[in-house]
Amino acid sequence: MNTLKWIKRILMALLLIIFLLLMAGFVFERISRSIAEKIKPDGQFAEVENHKMHYLQQGKGGPTVVFETAFDPAGHLQWYHIQQNLPKSYTTFSYDRSGILWSERGANPKTGEKMAEELHTLLEKSKAPKPYILVGHSFGGMLTRFFVQKYPKDVAGVILVDSQYPADEKYLSPQLYKMVNQGLPGGFLKFANTFGAARLMFKNMFPENNQYQYQNSVMPALLYKSADATLEEQDHMKSVKTEAAAINTFGSVPLYVITAGDKTKYDSFIKDQKIKNEMLGAWDKMQKDLLNLSTDSKQIIAEKSGHYINQDQPEVIEKAVNDMVEKVSVQ
Structure with missing residues (x-):
């Protein structure tokens, strides 16, 4: 008792x-x-279909290099340091998708087509000079397909940075497909966001050095704004991938495919060597298949990078951007 x-x-x-x-x-x-x-926003705002969207525009003249972020609550901050390093002789443009960081959520669904429409309207409102060079990382690389399809005359070039491959079931075993597409635990993260744990979990999403001090201070501080929209994008991920897979050509638009080359990049979350080797082989095949999107394409291997090439080897992206600007400027 x-x-x-x-x-x-x-x-x-x-x-x-x-x-x-x-x-x-x-x-x-x-x-x-x-x-x-x-916290004062670092960029400007424009009205897009009855809600305000935030963007950071630097440089003058065309073309405009447009950065599209991955499935990521950091929004334009993933490109912030790269924008600072690029020449100001042409325009660079990064932004926060609806609901991320300083951009209001608005009422549009999180479909690939609507996200492309919002970006195009934002570019028009900002008076960013045409043509555009689209730079998309991961999920953002997949989103470039919708923009190219809808506004082909405005696009001069595309740079895919370790981009997602929408029809990944083509190269992955059922076990691996389930593993890489399981997503974030939405219910837990919403709970953590309410009670202060989420901002601690994402406290050092960027490398801990002076170059990323600004990003490491702003991103967790504004996570409460970004979390719901990021999870909403996850909810639409399957349908976005299906629709993106149907867009399988950029025609002759110049295309660079930048691929992470670090063979240890999956070590932290795949322990089984056989499954790890399968993932490495499948990702290599998917990246090579992306080259077929254009009749004018080439692959660039970032030998020392994991998936976040923009953090591991930003200089590779910067060189690719400068090369693409030069390429499309002489055409």
Whole structure:
């Protein structure tokens, strides 16, 4: 009987501790959000279908290099350091998709076509000089297909940075396909976002050095704004991939396919060597298949990079951008 009483007391104490921790987290989150509201946006805003979207535009003259972010709550911050390093003799343009960082969510569905329409409207409103060179990382690389299909006359070149391959089931075994497409635990992350844990989990998403100090301060501070829209994009991922797979040509638009070359890039989340080798081989085949999107394409291997080439070897992307600008400028 005494044992039962002690068990009940211990359980009550644990529940009380959990409750107090949740309340402390909730208060911490509300204070953090209040502080984050005072962070001044680094770019400008334009009205896109009754909601404001945020973009960072630098340089002058054409062409305009347009950066499209991966499935990522960091939005334009993933390109921030690269934009600073590129010449100002042409225009560079990064932005936050609807609901990410400083961009309002709006009412449009998270389809590939609608995201392309929003980007095009934003470019028009910002008066970014045409033509455009699209640079898309991962999920953002897949989104470039919708833009090229809808606005082909505006696109002078495309650079895919370790881009997702929409028909990945073509190269992956059922086991591996399920593994790489399982997504983030949406319910848990929404819970964590309410009680202050999410901003701690994503505290150092960028490398911990001075070059990324700004990104590491802004991204977690504004995560509460980005989380829901990012998870919403995940909910639409399957349909976006299906639609993107049907867009299988850029015609003769110049295309660079930049591929991560670090063979250890999957070591942290794939322990089985056989499955790891399968993933490496499949990704290599998918990246080579992307070359078939254009009759004028070439592959660039970032030998020391994992999936985030924009962090591991940004100089590879910068050189590819400069080369593409020169290529399309003399045509």
